Amino acid sequence: MIRLEEFTECGSHQKGHFLLSSGLHSGDYMQCALFLARPERAERAGRLLAKALTDAGINPDVIVAPAMGGLIIGHEVARAMGRPSIFTERVEQEMVLRRGFAVAEKQSIVVIEDVVTTGKSTREVVAVLQAQGARVLAVGSIVNRSEKPNPFGDLPFRSLLSLDFPTWMPEECPLCADQTPIAKPGSRPVV
Numbered sequence: 001m002i003r004l005e006e007f008t009e010c011g012s013h014q015k016g017h018f019l020l021s022s023g024l025h026s027g028d029y030m031q032c033a034l035f036l037a038r039p040e041r042a043e044r045a046g047r048l049l050a051k052a053l054t055d056a057g058i059n060p061d062v063i064v065a066p067a068m069g070g071l072i073i074g075h076e077v078a079r080a081m082g083r084p085s086i087f088t089e090r091v092e093q094e095m096v097l098r099r100g101f102a103v104a105e106k107q108s109i110v111v112i113e114d115v116v117t118t119g120k121s122t123r124e125v126v127a128v129l130q131a132q133g134a135r136v137l138a139v140g141s142i143v144n145r146s147e148k149p150n151p152f153g154d155l156p157f158r159s160l161l162s163l164d165f166p167t168w169m170p171e172e173c174p175l176c177a178d179q180t181p182i183a184k185p186g187s188r189p190v191v
């Protein structure tokens with residue numbers, strides 16, 4: 001699996017005082033893009049995730065990942081499994097397969113994400129695939145921020161790192177109480 005320190009060292013995990021897109025405050029910010037900016041890290045994460053899935057007996061025909069966040073890790077899991085990867089995207093609020101891609105009826109699929117938070121958008125990807133008759137076997141992600149072992153119920157789920165960072169309503173935020181300046185995430189460390 002992957003240690004949190006590996007994300008911290010490359011700036012993918014930052015400590016401070018952050019306003020999250022949900023409106024909540026947190027002392028930690030996490031996004032995978034800087035981690036995946038190094039192909040050797042992306043390749044290793046893909047290999048580890050592929051192994052976690054195959055060790056669980058999950059052997060899909062195709063990897064599906066949502067663009068943009070899932071593109072790189074979806075590609076790397078597909079490489080490690082020797083399978084093709086195809087992608088979904090959100091068009092006018094609606095999750096769809098990207099133009100040119102299709103799934104066949106009964107094709108078996110694993111959905112790969114960079115980060116699972118609530119799991120809502122992943123469930124939309126699963127629904128798109130199931131509506132076309134495909135069989136979704138499992139979901140995999142680099143990071144699990146759902147605060148649950150598996151936010152997908154009966155659908156098997158594997159991740160490389162589970163995080164449980166505290167978040168607060170602004171009026172209950174201890175960092176606000178300390179008058180720590182707040183930042184929107186996204187400073188730009190050099191890769």
Ligand code: ZN
Nearest residue numbers: 025173175176
């Ligand atoms: Zn705060």
